[in-house]
Amino acid sequence: MKKTKAEFNAIFKEFNRCKKRYRLAKGSAGSGKSVNIAQDYILKLGDMKYKGANILVVRKIEGSNKDSTYAELTGAIFRIYGELAYLYWDMKSNPLEIINRVTGNQIIFRGVQDARQREKVKSITVKQGKLTWIWIEEATELFESDVDILDDRLRGDLSGVNPDLYYQITFSFNPVSATHWIKAKYFDIEHPDVFTHQSTYLDNRFIDEAYHRRMLMRKERDPDGYRVYGLGDWGETGGLILTNYKVEDFDISYGRFNNMVNAQDFGFNHANALGEIGFKDGCMYVCRELYVFEKDTGEIIELANRKGFRKNIPMHCDSAEPDRIKMWQSAGYRRARGVKKEPGSVKAQIDYLKQIPTIYIHESCVNTYKEIRQWKWKKDEKTNLYLDEPIEFMDDAMAMLRYSIEDIRRNSKAKVRSKAKLGFN
Numbered sequence: 001m002k003k004t005k006a007e008f009n010a011i012f013k014e015f016n017r018c019k020k021r022y023r024l025a026k027g028s029a030g031s032g033k034s035v036n037i038a039q040d041y042i043l044k045l046g047d048m049k050y051k052g053a054n055i056l057v058v059r060k061i062e063g064s065n066k067d068s069t070y071a072e073l074t075g076a077i078f079r080i081y082g083e084l085a086y087l088y089w090d091m092k093s094n095p096l097e098i099i100n101r102v103t104g105n106q107i108i109f110r111g112v113q114d115a116r117q118r119e120k121v122k123s124i125t126v127k128q129g130k131l132t133w134i135w136i137e138e139a140t141e142l143f144e145s146d147v148d149i150l151d152d153r154l155r156g157d158l159s160g161v162n163p164d165l166y167y168q169i170t171f172s173f174n175p176v177s178a179t180h181w182i183k184a185k186y187f188d189i190e191h192p193d194v195f196t197h198q199s200t201y202l203d204n205r206f207i208d209e210a211y212h213r214r215m216l217m218r219k220e221r222d223p224d225g226y227r228v229y230g231l232g233d234w235g236e237t238g239g240l241i242l243t244n245y246k247v248e249d250f251d252i253s254y255g256r257f258n259n260m261v262n263a264q265d266f267g268f269n270h271a272n273a274l275g276e277i278g279f280k281d282g283c284m285y286v287c288r289e290l291y292v293f294e295k296d297t298g299e300i301i302e303l304a305n306r307k308g309f310r311k312n313i314p315m316h317c318d319s320a321e322p323d324r325i326k327m328w329q330s331a332g333y334r335r336a337r338g339v340k341k342e343p344g345s346v347k348a349q350i351d352y353l354k355q356i357p358t359i360y361i362h363e364s365c366v367n368t369y370k371e372i373r374q375w376k377w378k379k380d381e382k383t384n385l386y387l388d389e390p391i392e393f394m395d396d397a398m399a400m401l402r403y404s405i406e407d408i409r410r411n412s413k414a415k416v417r418s419k420a421k422l423g424f425n
């Protein structure tokens with residue numbers, strides 16, 4: 001077959017040839033990572049040399065594959081195969097799946113958002129050959145334990161299938177934070193199985209002028225952001241704890257969420273922070289906030305009533321003050337409960353918050369926004385490294401956020417445990 005022109009950026013030449021088990025494409029936004037990886041895989045899957053190879057494409061949220069990885073891969077097929085695309089490829093959209101009609105090689109799409117999706121990954125089977133390659137797009141969204149599950153899928157002898165096959169996991173991502181586990185695990189060490197790659201939008205010859213101008217604007221207005229999204233360097237966001245948030249105007253009605261809770265960190269000299277939080281498709285929505293200083297519990301309850309906080313949903317509170325919890329219960333917030341504190345629970349709650357794809361903050365919740373954009377890790381003055389502990393300053397709404405996810409966090413842990421007991425692991 002005569003392939004049409006798939007053009008490549010020179011910077012990815014070695015990356016595309018690399019056969020090491022782990023290859024990581026770190027880079028600025030628009031550096032050409034996704035297009036490159038999609039084209040690379042389409043060429044390989046359509047090649048008889050790699051007959052028996054199959055790819056699992058993973059994003060944290062399964063549903064986000066459709067408009068990203070699936071769109072990139074089908075786009076690559078149309079660029080490379082032109083009019084012959086459908087002759088050579090079977091592209092199914094429900095569920096997402098792509099198969100090369102000649103080689104039989106297959107592309108499967110999955111997420112690792114919750115225990116159910118992770119179990120689904122463990123039971124993937126391919127029509128022929130072996131699962132050989134995994135592409136993790138926006139890999140910084142994943143937990144290290146998610147990648148461990150994926151890594152486990154690539155094993156067994158391949159030589160009997162096809163001696164040209166090899167196992168490989170491909171990561172693509174923007175280097176959002178220098179404290180990310182991906183940096184520690186793959187970039188801060190030298191290992192014969194690891195190939196790391198760096199690219200910026202300046203390496204992408206297909207980028208247009210307007211994009212360059214936008215990047216220059218960002219450089220002026222948001223130098224830290226430019227380092228990550230413009231230069232592809234590890235984010236020195238100054239030790240910020242949460243960067244996965246967006247401030248927006250959105251519908252806060254009860255019905256649109258899978259689940260809703262109130263959460264509260266008590267305070268008097270510090271702020272008393274109360275929030276109403278919705279959960280939907282793995283994301284979190286801060287819908288309402290009440291943030292006041294030097295008010296007693298009676299006054300705060302009255303303000304909360306006036307602001308329309310819901311009484312029939314659970315309210316996760318600071319457990320240090322059981323008397324206040326009782327007052328809230330008597331005032332009609334019957335499901336007010338203290339959040340159990342254990343060693344390490346702050347860190348575990350933060351880890352949970354960090355892996356939420358997006359924490360949406362309603363634009364009316366100005367104090368939550370004010371806190372989240374300056375909530376930082378402590379720094380060791382001697383070594384200049386960030387510690388695993390948040391700075392205890394302006395963190396009352398952040399405590400409220402930590403409490404709000406407690407049910408979900410504990411349930412997801414419990415589910416994994418009970419599945420393990422049943423022998424699903």
Ligand SMILES: Nc1ncnc2c1ncn2[C@@H]1O[C@H](COP(=O)(O)OP(=O)(O)O)[C@@H](O)[C@H]1O
Nearest residue numbers: 007008009029030031032033034035036206207
């Ligand atoms: N090999 C390529 N051929 C044609 N266009 C490309 C190529 N690589 C990148 N581009 C263009 O550059 C844009 C950004 O590339 P993309 O792969 O999405 O960047 P990244 O994933 O690094 O953010 C794409 O939308 C596409 O228009």
Ligand SMILES: [Mg+2]
Nearest residue numbers: 030033034035
């Ligand atoms: Mg991309």
